[in-house]
Amino acid sequence: MAKLHFYYSTMNAGKSTSLLQSNHNYKVRNLKTYIFTPKVDAQFHEGKIHSRLGVEEKAHVFDENFDFYEYFQIKNKENISCILVDEAQFLTELQVKELCKVCDEFNIPVMCYGIRTDFRGELFTGSMSLLAYADTMVELKTICEYENCSRKATMVARFVDGKLVTEGDKVVIGGDNYKVYCRKHYRKITGLI
Numbered sequence: 001m002a003k004l005h006f007y008y009s010t011m012n013a014g015k016s017t018s019l020l021q022s023n024h025n026y027k028v029r030n031l032k033t034y035i036f037t038p039k040v041d042a043q044f045h046e047g048k049i050h051s052r053l054g055v056e057e058k059a060h061v062f063d064e065n066f067d068f069y070e071y072f073q074i075k076n077k078e079n080i081s082c083i084l085v086d087e088a089q090f091l092t093e094l095q096v097k098e099l100c101k102v103c104d105e106f107n108i109p110v111m112c113y114g115i116r117t118d119f120r121g122e123l124f125t126g127s128m129s130l131l132a133y134a135d136t137m138v139e140l141k142t143i144c145e146y147e148n149c150s151r152k153a154t155m156v157a158r159f160v161d162g163k164l165v166t167e168g169d170k171v172v173i174g175g176d177n178y179k180v181y182c183r184k185h186y187r188k189i190t191g192l193i
């Protein structure tokens with residue numbers, strides 16, 4: 001039985017690197033995969049997934065109306081070994097359910113990589129559904145950026161022109177405006193929780 005896996009983390013925890021490594025493991029065995037990236041991110045990355053280690057891979061772009069179940073009803077005959085979704089926090093609830101059906105009915109493993117919460121500490125829609133429905137959840141870990149703190153970072157804070165912001169649009173693409181913290185230091189800095 002294929003499984004739906006959710007790899008979740010804060011920003012800057014190497015999600016794309018992890019996705020590309022998983023994809024590489026299939027490719028070297030000549031196994032077919034499909035990689036997806038959301039339109040919101042594709043505009044920034046030109047439909048490619050980059051890792052900080054310099055590797056990149058072309059990805060299929062999906063928007064909020066894309067139907068994964070319909071798409072793989074046709075592609076299902078291609079003997080697909082894995083579907084990988086980058087920035088999976090941008091999936092809609094319906095799309096997560098479609099990926100569940102693809103996994104269960106077509107027996108294709110699905111690996112989703114996403115950020116759990118936004119800069120206000122609130123769950124992204126896609127991540128909320130993935131936390132609810134995934135068969136396995138794996139946390140990709142990184143370290144709090146506060147002074148000498150060495151605790152695991154679980155929260156994301158947004159900065160504009162070097163200043164912390166706690167309001168604004170849920171989505172601003174471009175990782176440079178974000179820092180990651182453990183909850184204790186996120187609370188100290190943002191006062192949000």
Ligand SMILES: [Zn+2]
Pocket residue numbers: 144145146149150151181182183184185
């Ligand atoms: Zn900390």
